[in-house]
Amino acid sequence: MRHTISVLVENKPGALTRVTSMFARRGYNIESLAVGETERHDVSRITLRVDCETHSLEQIEKQLNKLVNTLRVTELAPGESLERELALLKVSAPPSARAELMALGEVFNARIADLGPDAIVFELTGSPEEVDSFEELVRPHGLQELVRTGRIGLTRATRGPKGKAARQALA
Amino acid sequence: MTMNGADAVLRSLEAEGVEVMFGLPGGSILPLYDAMARGTTVRHVLARHEQGAGHMAEGYARASGRTGVAVATSGPGATNLVTPIADAWMDSTPLVCITGQVRSFLIGTDAFQECDITGITIPIVKHSWLVQDVNDIPHVIKAAFHVAGTGRCGPVLVDIPRDVQEAELEFSYPDEVDLPGWKPPRRGHPRQIKAAAEAIAAAERPILYVGGGVLNAHATDELLEVAEVGHLPVVTTLMAKSGFPESHELHVGWPGMHGPKWSNYALNKADVVVAVGARFDDRVTGKLSAFAPGATIVHLDVDAAEISKIRHADVPVVGPLKPILATLAKALATSVVPGRTDAWLRQISEWREEFPLRYSAEPRSSDTVPMLKPQKVLEQLQELTAGRDDVVWTTGVGQHQMWAMQYILCDRPRTFISSGGLGTMGYGIPAAIGAKAARPDATVICIDGDGCFQMTSQELATAALEDLPIVVVIVNNGYLGMVRQWQDMFFEERFSQIKLTHSLPDYAALARAYGALGFTAETEEELEEALVEAIASGRTCVVDARVDPREHCFPMIPAGAAAVDMVEFDESEVPVV
Numbered sequence: 001m002r003h004t005i006s007v008l009v010e011n012k013p014g015a016l017t018r019v020t021s022m023f024a025r026r027g028y029n030i031e032s033l034a035v036g037e038t039e040r041h042d043v044s045r046i047t048l049r050v051d052c053e054t055h056s057l058e059q060i061e062k063q064l065n066k067l068v069n070t071l072r073v074t075e076l077a078p079g080e081s082l083e084r085e086l087a088l089l090k091v092s093a094p095p096s097a098r099a100e101l102m103a104l105g106e107v108f109n110a111r112i113a114d115l116g117p118d119a120i121v122f123e124l125t126g127s128p129e130e131v132d133s134f135e136e137l138v139r140p141h142g143l144q145e146l147v148r149t150g151r152i153g154l155t156r157a158t159r160g161p162k163g164k165a166a167r168q169a170l171a
Numbered sequence: 172m173t174m175n176g177a178d179a180v181l182r183s184l185e186a187e188g189v190e191v192m193f194g195l196p197g198g199s200i201l202p203l204y205d206a207m208a209r210g211t212t213v214r215h216v217l218a219r220h221e222q223g224a225g226h227m228a229e230g231y232a233r234a235s236g237r238t239g240v241a242v243a244t245s246g247p248g249a250t251n252l253v254t255p256i257a258d259a260w261m262d263s264t265p266l267v268c269i270t271g272q273v274r275s276f277l278i279g280t281d282a283f284q285e286c287d288i289t290g291i292t293i294p295i296v297k298h299s300w301l302v303q304d305v306n307d308i309p310h311v312i313k314a315a316f317h318v319a320g321t322g323r324c325g326p327v328l329v330d331i332p333r334d335v336q337e338a339e340l341e342f343s344y345p346d347e348v349d350l351p352g353w354k355p356p357r358r359g360h361p362r363q364i365k366a367a368a369e370a371i372a373a374a375e376r377p378i379l380y381v382g383g384g385v386l387n388a389h390a391t392d393e394l395l396e397v398a399e400v401g402h403l404p405v406v407t408t409l410m411a412k413s414g415f416p417e418s419h420e421l422h423v424g425w426p427g428m429h430g431p432k433w434s435n436y437a438l439n440k441a442d443v444v445v446a447v448g449a450r451f452d453d454r455v456t457g458k459l460s461a462f463a464p465g466a467t468i469v470h471l472d473v474d475a476a477e478i479s480k481i482r483h484a485d486v487p488v489v490g491p492l493k494p495i496l497a498t499l500a501k502a503l504a505t506s507v508v509p510g511r512t513d514a515w516l517r518q519i520s521e522w523r524e525e526f527p528l529r530y531s532a533e534p535r536s537s538d539t540v541p542m543l544k545p546q547k548v549l550e551q552l553q554e555l556t557a558g559r560d561d562v563v564w565t566t567g568v569g570q571h572q573m574w575a576m577q578y579i580l581c582d583r584p585r586t587f588i589s590s591g592g593l594g595t596m597g598y599g600i601p602a603a604i605g606a607k608a609a610r611p612d613a614t615v616i617c618i619d620g621d622g623c624f625q626m627t628s629q630e631l632a633t634a635a636l637e638d639l640p641i642v643v644v645i646v647n648n649g650y651l652g653m654v655r656q657w658q659d660m661f662f663e664e665r666f667s668q669i670k671l672t673h674s675l676p677d678y679a680a681l682a683r684a685y686g687a688l689g690f691t692a693e694t695e696e697e698l699e700e701a702l703v704e705a706i707a708s709g710r711t712c713v714v715d716a717r718v719d720p721r722e723h724c725f726p727m728i729p730a731g732a733a734a735v736d737m738v739e740f741d742e743s744e745v746p747v748v
Contacts, residue, residue: 009352010351010352013301014289014290014293014299014301017290017293018293021293021294022294025294056479058479059476059479059480062475062476062478063476065475065476066297066474066476067298067352068297068298068318068350068352068353069298069352070352071351071352
């Protein structure tokens, strides 16, 4: 069973290391990890995709909460949250295949970030599943290089973030 | 007031009420030592090795109930603190370590005595700080003590580059900490405490399984009240030893790998196990699937992450133990049916009579000269100190430690100090020195092994010169005894790299070289004479008790076996070597 966890941490040196070190030490599996700034310059958000086969989500959340730099830990439950990923894909594109690839890109709303004589670099933003699908479809054409950011996520606006505790803590 | 960073560290320690710090100077921490020379109310105890300083700070913390402070320089000084930090992490001992770091502009250049100590220690500290701005020093020291001593206690590290110690700041000590992410629970949930009381009151065979958390929480009085009000038997883990009076009728021993069989029976055959600041360590549970099968688990702990980490908690209560236990005692007072646990307590007494601690006091028939039994050393120590409330014990790690757990009875909190989770050999001597600094009135006795002794014996110089006299009793079997026992029992007697010899070094002569009194004992008479003199001397003493290396520590739960399937001492199986 995989879960996505959103962790707000103080933007302090070593905060990310403390999170990843704790995962390594306790043997928790990280599938993807993305970190970046938030609406507050002193707070960073780490989005983690974790495999909870051998360790419970509850235990992982509690261990995260024990870290002094951790402000809030939230599970991004499917249906109640949005998840997105950005991918760059360099695909072999001889003139004969170019039209087909560009049509494929259009279906997925993938932007053509760069176009060379033999290859196209697609830029695709979407749900991780959409990125998976696009990757699968272009692979037969010759996927030369691929980079994915790892998923980032937020709870839906309709649900409203339950940020009261963290806001109070930071006030 | 304008001062430099080093002075600010000392003013901050003074503001925290620190009495004593343990350390050893070096290049990157020179400004702090220079500030000490200018004057401070904090006593500095000069160790001979930074590991010693760290364990002294731990011993001080455990004996006093306050936060210990250790100081070291950068690089090797800091790495020598890693073992005490790991030890404090495993045993939840509040510890503030202050290390010097190379000058800021040298960090990352592989400068002389540079090492990334905050990086190295990340997995074994609650938190750490690399101070980059001198103005942060008061806030960081305040936060360091706050984090070390609140919630579940543990070690923190403050790494201060030399130029930051030398830079100037306008000093004022903050009243509040600025730690938005550190929110230890303030109280247990009343509904959960009520549920705990109901589970206990409804139990037929309840037991309190007490861990070191009760000592860290200063909750021993409340624990006693819960036990007495509920008429509940109590087992204390190695870390909780002395947390409940051991001559009390409700104390039913110590669970785990070398606990008495009756204690393990009591814990494993209970229908409600109330874990109090304990963490279901593998040395206590034995084979987890066979641990207290079917029992309802009530788990009281300040650390939410311990709940259901190892064993599912049916009734979790998260929060500080002192108020939780006080509330629980009140709830039990109105709900417990008098006499309900009588039959259960009788059953435990019967097990106690059926399975006492046993060893052969008789010399082996093949021995021409009878050898002193190691268990006898512990029995004599217990006899000689029985009834005294001013004795503090520390131990190393191994057979002697387990025998100390079995034979020494402690009635007062914080009088048994041992390395549990990490199992750090060499802990005993420096921890004893730290305990003596905390309890100058007490007789501090380190029960050590010959292997352990040789890991930290240089600190005898510290004990002698700093006027922190301790009595070290070496249960000297000439071997790495616990390893010998395992090789004997589980590796078909293939002894491998364990022989130390009884007489090299000559421990009594070594003691004298350090200005201490040295005794060698090979018979019970010599032993008693030496112990009496050593304990009465008021000086640092080493008693070298040369004992039979063939003795195993029994009973024992073999690794991976169920706790109730203990291997016991069997006279018929004593090998004639």
